[in-house]
Amino acid sequence: MAIGNSFSVDAVEQNLYELARAAGDSLVIGNAYIGGCSIDRHWNNAQTGKTEYSYRKIVGGIKTEKNNMNLTDIVEDDNWDIITVQQASPLSGKYNSYSNLANLLKFVRQHATNKHFKFAFHQTWAYAQNSTHPNFGNYNKNQSVMYDSIVSTVKRVVKQFKIKGLIPAGTTIQNMRTIIGDKLCRDGYHLSLSIGRYAAACTWCEYITHRSVVGNTYHPSSISSDEARIAQEMAHAATKRPYQISNR
16 A cells, blocks of 8 residues: 555556566555645644545456545555555655654554554656756756655665665666656656556566566556566666666
């Protein structure tokens, strides 16, 4: 279950279930979604019980959606094995924006029905170099600066808060850019509905299943088998080296 925003939509709501099924697994996937939601806002919602969430859940490959949900009810809805957290993209490489993460993690521990669940951190991606996102200026409007900031911040955060799981989707996307170019985003920051989302889902699949995604037989018809192979290989490389850009 992802405590997320639109970047978790990109990562888990398309392709992840199908990839895992092709590998022999059947996932139950949840996404506590608010567009652009930061850790501070998630924590505020946790305290106040605000019903701001769109709760998307995929069971048996079928997605349902419930609106006006609060975070407590979403966390308690199922016996989640893995619960992920992430930062809003403009703040993803800004260490000082994570001050309420400890509070959010404590809240989740208190409400998780599976007391043996594990936390994982979703490392998100840098914007396209030509992005017009108003907060790209946080990183000098430079993709490399943003990626490096995300890497250094996430490395520090997961160590500080003792989050053992890491899903390095941001490194997968950066790896992909070394091969196919800077065309993984549909609007400068959200992932493309085809290869971009597929690459992120490959990263999540490998983390969740603990099996290499390379050679997985599933890919959507919107991408070629060669593109799927590149995405699988780059996701696998990112899983092995989450803080280092790799290429073929």
